[in-house]
Amino acid sequence: MTTPEPADRILARASLAEGNPTGWFEQLYTAAARGEAEVPWTRGEPNADLAARVRPGEGRRALVVGCALGDDAELLSAHGWAVTGFDVAPTAVEAARARFPESEVDYVVADLLNPPGEWAHAFDLVVEIINIQAMPREFRPAAVQSLASFLAPGGTAIVSEVAEENVDMTHWQGPPWPFSRTDVESVAQHGVRLVSLETIRDGARYWATFTR
Numbered sequence: 001m002t003t004p005e006p007a008d009r010i011l012a013r014a015s016l017a018e019g020n021p022t023g024w025f026e027q028l029y030t031a032a033a034r035g036e037a038e039v040p041w042t043r044g045e046p047n048a049d050l051a052a053r054v055r056p057g058e059g060r061r062a063l064v065v066g067c068a069l070g071d072d073a074e075l076l077s078a079h080g081w082a083v084t085g086f087d088v089a090p091t092a093v094e095a096a097r098a099r100f101p102e103s104e105v106d107y108v109v110a111d112l113l114n115p116p117g118e119w120a121h122a123f124d125l126v127v128e129i130i131n132i133q134a135m136p137r138e139f140r141p142a143a144v145q146s147l148a149s150f151l152a153p154g155g156t157a158i159v160s161e162v163a164e165e166n167v168d169m170t171h172w173q174g175p176p177w178p179f180s181r182t183d184v185e186s187v188a189q190h191g192v193r194l195v196s197l198e199t200i201r202d203g204a205r206y207w208a209t210f211t212r
């Protein structure tokens with residue numbers, strides 16, 4: 001007997017076959033809301049790597065890319081950041097607002113591949129954790145360019161993705177599409193420079209920081 005394929009993989013395959021890199025996220029969140037699927041990355045708590053490294057925001061602006069159900073955005077808000085969290089899936093954004101009705105986070109539906117122009121150079125902290133790797137590689141340069149554009153002078157961008165160097169890529173089928181070190185370093189563009197790049201979780205993920 002074979003194990004049934006999880007809903008996220010079935011939806012992703014169909015969406016990608018239609019040339020749509022992100023449509024399956026909304027489909028997955030709505031299926032989960034109906035109790036018909038699980039969203040594998042939702043934990044009900046903030047990312048532990050981010051929680052271990054978060055610094056006081058003192059009112060500065062933070063942007064959480066692919067904020068999903070809001071846990072990382074709320075973590076930063078609790079540490080004094082003025083947070084905008086965005087996700088391409090409207091159902092995720094609605095769920096985040098519903099989970100945290102008293103929240104000071106500005107939850108927004110937006111696409112990293114076509115972000116609002118007013119976000120350019122606007123954020124003192126930009127957090128990108130395992131979102132860009134969830135889109136096929138051909139979308140990576142545009143996504144990375146958007147990500148770099150958000151960072152304000154003197155700010156910090158955090159980028160954490162699955163590390164390709166520790167994955168057997170022979171028969172690998174995304175999502176996700178892991179990052180190489182060169183992929184991570186490509187965030188250093190248009191005035192953004194790499195500050196640190198390490199592996200975490202026993203080499204499974206990269207954790208990189210950038211500034212402008």
Ligand SMILES: C[S@@+](CC[C@H](N)C(=O)[O-])C[C@H]1O[C@@H](n2cnc3c(N)ncnc32)[C@H](O)[C@@H]1O
Nearest residue numbers: 025041066068087088089111112113129131134
């Ligand atoms: C793999 S999940 C990771 C969620 C969260 N960052 C975490 O660490 O658990 C990817 C998230 O990014 C969102 N997403 C994917 N592509 C996006 C895009 N182009 N723009 C904005 N959000 C996107 C998805 O809807 C989903 O919530």
